[in-house]
Amino acid sequence: MRTHPDACPGAVELHQAADGGLARIRVPGGTLSAAQWDVVRTAAAELGSGVLELTSRANLQIRGLTSGVELGARLRACGLLPSDTHERIRNIIAAPLDDNQALVDALDTALCSDPSLAALPGRFLVTVGASVSGLGGDIGLVDDALLLAGTDTGVRVDDPVDAVVTAARLFQELRGTAWRLSEVDGGVRKITAHLGTSAAPRVTPAVTPVAPSPVTPGVPLGRLDAGQLPGTALRLTPWRSLVVPPGTDTSGLITDPASPWHGVSACTGKPGCAKSLSDVRADARAWLGTPHSRPVHWSGCSRRCGRPAGDVIEFVATGDGYEEIR
Numbered sequence: 001m002r003t004h005p006d007a008c009p010g011a012v013e014l015h016q017a018a019d020g021g022l023a024r025i026r027v028p029g030g031t032l033s034a035a036q037w038d039v040v041r042t043a044a045a046e047l048g049s050g051v052l053e054l055t056s057r058a059n060l061q062i063r064g065l066t067s068g069v070e071l072g073a074r075l076r077a078c079g080l081l082p083s084d085t086h087e088r089i090r091n092i093i094a095a096p097l098d099d100n101q102a103l104v105d106a107l108d109t110a111l112c113s114d115p116s117l118a119a120l121p122g123r124f125l126v127t128v129g130a131s132v133s134g135l136g137g138d139i140g141l142v143d144d145a146l147l148l149a150g151t152d153t154g155v156r157v158d159d160p161v162d163a164v165v166t167a168a169r170l171f172q173e174l175r176g177t178a179w180r181l182s183e184v185d186g187g188v189r190k191i192t193a194h195l196g197t198s199a200a201p202r203v204t205p206a207v208t209p210v211a212p213s214p215v216t217p218g219v220p221l222g223r224l225d226a227g228q229l230p231g232t233a234l235r236l237t238p239w240r241s242l243v244v245p246p247g248t249d250t251s252g253l254i255t256d257p258a259s260p261w262h263g264v265s266a267c268t269g270k271p272g273c274a275k276s277l278s279d280v281r282a283d284a285r286a287w288l289g290t291p292h293s294r295p296v297h298w299s300g301c302s303r304r305c306g307r308p309a310g311d312v313i314e315f316v317a318t319g320d321g322y323e324e325i326r
């Protein structure tokens with residue numbers, strides 16, 4: 001039982017981190033026009049520390065802000081903040097190589113149009129597409145299959161937008177203080193009963209990361225500089241990588257699966273996070289070059305923020321070095 005509301009930051013309601021205000025900008029489907037990306041990176045340079053962080057939900061974070069007011073105004077003007085009331089629940093991860101942004105936009109619009117859904121927790125997550133179906137969405141779509149809490153219950157839908165909004169409403173009605181559908185006693189069963197099943201479950205939720213290439217470059221430790229990729233339309237992936245147009249200058253990004261940076265991630269660590277027991281980014285850099293067959297994640301404390309889904313080797317700071325978790 002959760003005893004307090006989630007504290008997920010938004011684009012206007014900042015989280016006060018050790019290095020200043022932190023804004024999280026929801027980017028449903030991860031798609032940014034060139035003009036929107038220029039607004040965000042310019043805001044990071046002018047209002048924050050000049051760094052943009054990619055999150056494991058394909059959202060963006062700006063750090064070192066003194067206030068969210070000016071950032072909010074800029075985001076509203078370029079269409080990245082269509083709803084002040086619903087902004088923290090606009091978490092929609094879409095398979096980044098699929099043609100699905102129109103569906104994502106329709107879902108986003110419908111979710112933001114229902115006043116009751118503003119009360120959903122900031123952890124609420126919708127996934128669209130097979131390759132992201134294993135990322136722990138409360139609600140997921142894979143073709144006509146509707147997944148609930150990461151499971152195919154056999155619900156098949158003709159109108160995916162209506163089905164997702166209906167499931168989201170039911171989750172909100174049932175959830176009490178829970179943050180995720182998986183935490184609600186009987187939640188999946190009750191929503192399934194309401195929607196009705198029409199097929200035997202057949203979808204096995206999957207996580208299929210995009211491999212680095214010149215058009216799907218990885219972002220080292222998930223951090224972009226505000227000067228990178230000017231005037232570029234891009235799509236953020238939940239694997240701290242991007243989809244960019246052919247011919248884009250990818251200097252400083254990971255385009256080769258053999259790169260030592262590939263598969264290495266880290267939380268914020270010192271000095272940005274007051275809880276951190278070490279400068280995990282510096283330690284990850286120093287470690288770079290050590291062969292690793294699986295993704296590796298570095299954390300500054302036992303909360304292990306930003307740990308990628310799936311089979312990961314972890315280094316967790318203990319204050320006296322790192323505990324290795326395999």
Ligand code: SF4
Binds near residue numbers: 269299
């Ligand atoms: S894992 Fe710990 S140190 Fe790292 S960002 Fe989260 S709270 Fe901070």
